[in-house]
Amino acid sequence: MKILQKVLDDCIKRNPGEPEFHQAVTEVLESLEPVAQKHPEWVAAGIFDRIIEPERQIIFRVSWVDDNNVVRVNRGFRVQYNSAIGPYKGGIRLHPSVNLSIIKFLGFEQIFKNSLTGLPIGGGKGGSDFDPKGKSEGEIMRFCQSFMTELYRHIGENTDVPAGDIGVGAREIGYMYGQYKRIRNEFTGVLTGKGIPWGGSLARKEATGFGLCYFMNAALRDRNESFEGKTVVVSGSGNVAIYAASKATELGAKVVAMSDSNGYVYDPEGIDLDAIKQIKEVERKRIKEYISYRPNATYTEGCKNIWTIPCDIALPCATQNELDLDSAKTLIANGCKAIGEGANMPSTAEAIAYIQESGILFAPAKAANAGGVATSALEMSQNSMRYSWTFEEVDAKLKGIMENIYKNASAAAKNYGMEGNLVAGANIAGFEKVAQSMYAQGVAY
Numbered sequence: 501m502k503i504l505q506k507v508l509d510d511c512i513k514r515n516p517g518e519p520e521f522h523q524a525v526t527e528v529l530e531s532l533e534p535v536a537q538k539h540p541e542w543v544a545a546g547i548f549d550r551i552i553e554p555e556r557q558i559i560f561r562v563s564w565v566d567d568n569n570v571v572r573v574n575r576g577f578r579v580q581y582n583s584a585i586g587p588y589k590g591g592i593r594l595h596p597s598v599n600l601s602i603i604k605f606l607g608f609e610q611i612f613k614n615s616l617t618g619l620p621i622g623g624g625k626g627g628s629d630f631d632p633k634g635k636s637e638g639e640i641m642r643f644c645q646s647f648m649t650e651l652y653r654h655i656g657e658n659t660d661v662p663a664g665d666i667g668v669g670a671r672e673i674g675y676m677y678g679q680y681k682r683i684r685n686e687f688t689g690v691l692t693g694k695g696i697p698w699g700g701s702l703a704r705k706e707a708t709g710f711g712l713c714y715f716m717n718a719a720l721r722d723r724n725e726s727f728e729g730k731t732v733v734v735s736g737s738g739n740v741a742i743y744a745a746s747k748a749t750e751l752g753a754k755v756v757a758m759s760d761s762n763g764y765v766y767d768p769e770g771i772d773l774d775a776i777k778q779i780k781e782v783e784r785k786r787i788k789e790y791i792s793y794r795p796n797a798t799y800t801e802g803c804k805n806i807w808t809i810p811c812d813i814a815l816p817c818a819t820q821n822e823l824d825l826d827s828a829k830t831l832i833a834n835g836c837k838a839i840g841e842g843a844n845m846p847s848t849a850e851a852i853a854y855i856q857e858s859g860i861l862f863a864p865a866k867a868a869n870a871g872g873v874a875t876s877a878l879e880m881s882q883n884s885m886r887y888s889w890t891f892e893e894v895d896a897k898l899k900g901i902m903e904n905i906y907k908n909a910s911a912a913a914k915n916y917g918m919e920g921n922l923v924a925g926a927n928i929a930g931f932e933k934v935a936q937s938m939y940a941q942g943v944a945y
């Protein structure tokens with residue numbers, strides 16, 4: 501890097517101890533170097549320096565009382581990263597690993613992802629180090645209410661519209677929405693991922709997983725390939741993983757393995773998704789229960805080795821940095837032809853470099869998993885209209901959006917002489933629209 505190296509060095513110096521954030525910024529700035537060379541006016545206007553600095557970062561105490569009447573204290577975050585093209589939009593993550601570095605990396609990625617959808621949404625992200633595992637319904641509810649008791653003053657349907665992420669599904673969104681409504685006395689689309697009877701969008705639950713497969717299908721089609729007859733491995737067994745596996749199966753593939761943070765199941769006859777949904781969505785149990793449904797399936801403790809299972813297509817849909825260099829080498833040595841990121845930043849930088857060198861199809865998260873936020877934006881549109889579209893209408897819009905993202909990311913890569921490099925293409929296509937908007941809106945003196 502020539503022009504942007506100093507921007508990156510300053511960013512790393514100014515944000516010590518934030519490795520995930522450094523990783524995300526490094527990847528984006530590396531692919532934006534040719535854009536900086538082409539647009540000296542953006543360099544002069546400080547667009548690159550400004551885009552890596554969040555507009556606002558809020559850190560707050562979340563105190564709540566557990567079932568034994570013990571007072572508990574967690575830390576809440578909301579990073580309002582960039583509002584150049586619309587209200588801040590991004591999920592809330594509840595997981596013990598949550599810290600400022602993770603929320604900043606997610607918020608930063610969200611800027612470009614949201615821009616890629618073609619819809620008017622800025623970038624943001626939030627969460628807490630609260631661990632929902634093993635908590636009772638009452639504890640989850642009290643935590644969510646306490647979290648919203650602070651968050652409500654920073655968000656709004658035209659300001660910042662959070663959604664779900666790891667650990668936050670329709671149940672948690674419900675508790676948070678109820679608390680927001682109680683405090684503000686208004687029924688507005690301030691959160692997405694809501695239940696269908698109270699303002700949610702049909703197909704939102706399925707959107708990220710379905711969208712990932714629509715994106716992969718478009719990319720495979722360009723290579724005269726498809727999901728038909730392919731063996732697929734999906735990591736995770738949460739919202740993204742379940743609906744990615746479901747759409748891949750519908751498109752003719754056989755999903756043979758899924759995981760959770762304890763281990764993975766391998767079912768050579770093809771994963772029974774009804775069993776997975778029963779275990780994870782209804783009973784909220786561990787994936788190892790799956791073997792009681794399917795006698796020919798096996799369970800292995802530890803989730804990393806899921807990538808040793810031979811497959812044609814790998815869809816990492818669990819969490820950041822779950823697919824490292826060794827896993828990438830093993831996948832490719834075993835004949836894997838395509839990797840599509842359903843989770844955010846699931847592949848390490850070394851893994852991505854190796855995968856790209858090998859020449860197989862690599863679909864980066866910010867393009868491939870944008871279907872969730874795109875459908876959240878469609879939920880916002882329906883809320884503003886006080887109207888709802890059918891499942892088929894939303895699904896058709898989602899499919900169109902994902903195919904467009906593929907087209908735009910591919911075209912941007914080609915325009916900058918990096919044909920087939922969807923990492924660079926997605927970063928550039930997402931960045932250009934935000935940069936034009938920031939440039940037009942001037943610097944605040």
Ligand code: NDP
Nearest residue numbers: 665666667708736737738739740760761818819843844872
């Ligand atoms: P869920 O909480 O529904 O599921 C997460 C899954 O990943 C679970 O199976 C979980 O296992 C597993 N997992 C979580 N942490 C780890 C870990 N440290 N190691 C191994 N496995 C882990 O989350 P989502 O499906 O919503 O999100 C998954 C990924 O997709 C995240 O990166 C998220 O940011 C991203 N994403 C989600 C979108 C959405 O619409 N939901 C949109 C775009 C991206 P366990 O049950 O054991 O915790």
